[in-house]
Amino acid sequence: MTDQRVVATYHLETSLPLAHAAEVLAGEQSTGTFVRVARESDQVRARFAAVVQDIQELPLGPEGPLPGTVGDPRTRRRARVRVSFPLDNFGPSIPNLLAAVAGNLFEIKELGAIKLTDLDLPPAFADRYAGPQFGVPGTRRLTSRAAGAMLGTIIKPSIGLTPDELAEVVDELAGAGLDFIKDDELQGNGPAAPLRERVRAVMPVLHRHADRTGVMPMYAFNITDDIDRLEANHDLVVAAGGTCVMVCVNMIGLSGLDHLRRRSQVPIHGHRAMFGAISRSAQLGIGFRAWQQLVRLCGADHLHTNGISNKFYESDAQVLDSIAAVREPLLGLTSMVPVLSSGQWGGLAHATYAATGTTDLLVLAGGGIHGHPDGASAGVASMRDAWESAAAGEDAQSALARSEPLRRATEIFGPVRE
């Protein structure tokens, strides 16, 4: 028993008085039902009830209320509400935590918007969950990239390569000087390109490259699959000398990630595919700041945060907040490596460095490398030149003046971002 509490932050909208709506949420998620029942004593309430800590009104956004919302939408108000839950209600178990802080509450019809935006977890969670095993230092060690941005790419086309073609692509990319190469999230373990055959095709190429140069790029094999296959998939990669496994966190679940982490001998590259389903709406779901804490507890070493000027819907402000979040202290756990991807190329290096102030980043470019007019090696060189220039404190124009590959990249990808 403990008096530790979890504090959950929500953004909600309601036509009820704000304090009343917050109490409905707290009641639904702890001791309440729709009528008061026997044995729901004041003592039970005092010990187990979720407590509304504070309510801060916010301006309404442009969105209308969620379907099924009751009350007059014209009287709707928006607020940030913090609710604390006794840890004893669920213990430091992420699945059971979620039932309390993110369970039925999304269905409450008195709430016209309800999004879990942040969590403040007590230390007990870090006792139970292992957290990242490698993080930035382990990834730098395994990629031999002691300083500077870690640069990577995604195998393209995403799917459809034969093992022989895949080996050719990897050979080209390894030769281009990349620190990191990954399977696409669409490349799982299908009959057209089973994991076993990909490992068999890729690893000899990487070993040959390492023998030649002394450095082996980290290849993140996508081992996403049923829980009961994760360990065997991981072992296949490790037995072949692989140094990273990738999973789609939402596809195997947070608890599946924890299961893998307890067995993993290499860094876990966490892809966030399907995260948009719970997070893109401003009215509903779970925000990145809350979600990434659980991903970190469950042991991902790398986590996709998106990058600035990306091809997806997220604003630069959201992306930068996500990058900051995965690097912040959390219960003494190792930080995760933020993975910047989607529409990335060398011309974003200076703006990204200016906004984040760090090179402890894994920057992935797919089209930005494969689509460089002079090929993948020039694509990598354009990114390396740009990042080295940015980290040395130069401006983007100096980098352009010095780097032919970066200049050539601008012919396809447009002007550099200052």
Next chain:
Amino acid sequence: MTDQRVVATYHLETSLPLAHAAEVLAGEQSTGTFVRVARESDQVRARFAAVVQDIQELPLGPEGPLPGTVGDPRTRRRARVRVSFPLDNFGPSIPNLLAAVAGNLFEIKELGAIKLTDLDLPPAFADRYAGPQFGVPGTRRLTSRAAGAMLGTIIKPSIGLTPDELAEVVDELAGAGLDFIKDDELQGNGPAAPLRERVRAVMPVLHRHADRTGVMPMYAFNITDDIDRLEANHDLVVAAGGTCVMVCVNMIGLSGLDHLRRRSQVPIHGHRAMFGAISRSAQLGIGFRAWQQLVRLCGADHLHTNGISNKFYESDAQVLDSIAAVREPLLGLTSMVPVLSSGQWGGLAHATYAATGTTDLLVLAGGGIHGHPDGASAGVASMRDAWESAAAGEDAQSALARSEPLRRATEIFGPVRE
């Protein structure tokens, strides 16, 4: 290798021409990236590309576009789009299927709304996944309720009872003639009421009841927890003679459910807490019809569908469609038992039966039983009377005329629904 395909149905909105937006989605989720790359040959496209099957325009709803959407919102159009994916891209693996049909697509900024509403899966999925082990027949056998609606309740208060108090409540509920009793989804395995102690408190009560009456109510112990604890939690219940385990499907993940199913000896009661986070928005996420297929493949025997006149946001039409969905044929798998809960009481029996035409339902009333003016036994009697009357073809007024417990229930819960 196979030529089987998965067909996914989406509701989307866009300011692009509809056909172009559908192609963006299909490209993003199969062979495409933001620039065409080497080796993305026409042959690769022909074999691996997702294909837009048909587009049916729909009227726009009241909702505005999702955040980050590009294009003029005034030119927005809405459509139902069906896209087919080669099974070979991912194989019959639910985690890898999800990366294709529900991965990054929620983040596409050309789409102002994007919801996966239905799936049409090939038979290979039923070869790989076990599906429900017990379903309706197994649940009827274990509860000795050969015909008529199966009636159940949730322990209330949800949390906060000591093991001794829990035993008292269960004794009262078992004596009241319930077929089914369940832990609340908030009652996991926390230090205030560990699963082990709940099993120790509850099972002797149920056994005594069975010795006396010949019938043991099914008690769904909430075993939700980390993947690595699920099997031990299950075994604890089974070793004590328990006949059901409950999990929050979204908390352990679909793949966690599959992991449990492969080890389970008793029906799995699937709670849908947190489903609202992916489904309440009309603009985003995954609809019940698509999701429940995956839950069924992964082996839940019971699945929460909500009930009519519920206290949450869902309309009766949505609820009835969900109840129909879990009972429909799916790849030869056993149907799931729809679990009707939230705001349920005897006065909804006639309307529910009229709309569903079946008693193969598990109807849960929390407040509707615990809150009956004459106690839980009268609460159960009011529901049993109402359901027997409805199934016999009577109208609600006849039931009211005959059943004192049902009449008394109306004093608290209002008039019966015809």
